[in-house]
Amino acid sequence: MGVLEIKDVTLRFGGVLALDHVSYVVNKGEIFSLIGPNGAGKTSMLNCISGLYHPTEGSVIFNGEKINHLKPHKRAALGFARAFQNIELFPHLSVLDNLMLGRHVRMKTGLLASGFYWGKAQREEVEHRRKVEDVIDFLEIEDIRNIPVGTLSYGLQKRVEMGRALALEPELLLLDEPMAGMNTEEKEDMARYIIDIHEEMKTTIILIEHDMGVVMDLSDHIAVLDFGKLIAYGTPTEVQNNPKVIEAYLGEEKVG
Structure with a gap:
């Protein structure tokens, strides 16, 4: 059993299905990436993990305990920490x-x-x-x-x-696009810090990032979302060669 288990998580906003029966496991001490096109449900998934959203169906399980009912501050007390895509500091x-x-x-x-x-x-x-x-x-x-x-x-x-x-x-660090808006040098520095956190602090990291070079270099496992569905889950090599992932990012070629 991993440190975090996502089991059949579904999230609805009225008639909008943001997540559709998504399941995967994050192992202790690994860098796990969530990727997918814009609007795929990545941040919604991170919100379900951190407690900002509560799944309509399914379970979020941390160290063997279902935590669906816990509010964000209770999850922080368990060892969840998050860095937001949009900076949420006190200027x-x-x-x-x-x-x-x-x-x-x-x-x-x-x-x-x-x-x-x-x-x-x-x-x-x-x-x-x-x-x-x-x-x-x-x-x-x-x-x-x-x-x-x-x-x-x-x-x-x-x-x-x-x-x-x-x-x-934190025992579990959630990073929502930590390199968004950065130049090449800043991205390299951030990637180095993420590697150091992983290796020196032994922290489990869940990463959302659009730079596929960074994702493939850093990740132990990757889950790919598209329109709220899990379309691939595995190692970087397995995901990179998955036809569904290629289609989601590049589109299906039409001959006519």
Whole structure:
């Protein structure tokens, strides 16, 4: 059994069928990619995994437990973290403060104890700050730690977005198009960080990405969606040679 099992997941919005009985397994410690043409249902699937959406039918199973009923903050407490396609940072806060917010589900000090800073609350904040500094060092953003996020370049903001997710120390990291809008150099840097997260932190990663070169290079397994249906599932080589995948991306050649 994998760390995450998607079992016959169906998602409807009124008369629109966004996901149609999709099933696959994500193994512990792997990089698993979700790909497909625009509108295929990739982000809808990620929303079902993170708890923003609840499947109309089917099950989302994490470490053997069905979690359909859990809200996003409960899934975060289980070890789910997400970096969004559209940057969801607080632009007027510093890089450090944005990353500290990623520790919120790890904070145990109650409201009363927090009112008396000198004591347990202080010790906890020091420990959370140490974890965040580790992430800052890992992503090589030491020189911008105190700069407001809104003043940074797009590529650096995407890196901070990933950093906030990493600050949670996730067991499952969801990356929704982390390289969208980046230039070639920024993409290479992001790919290197994803590889390092996988190899050094042993984090299971689910990746949505349109750059097929990146997907084929990084992924252990790939699931391909098209109009909400799973049309292929396997290794990069198996998926790359699948006729249904070729047709979905290139279209069916018509002779007449």
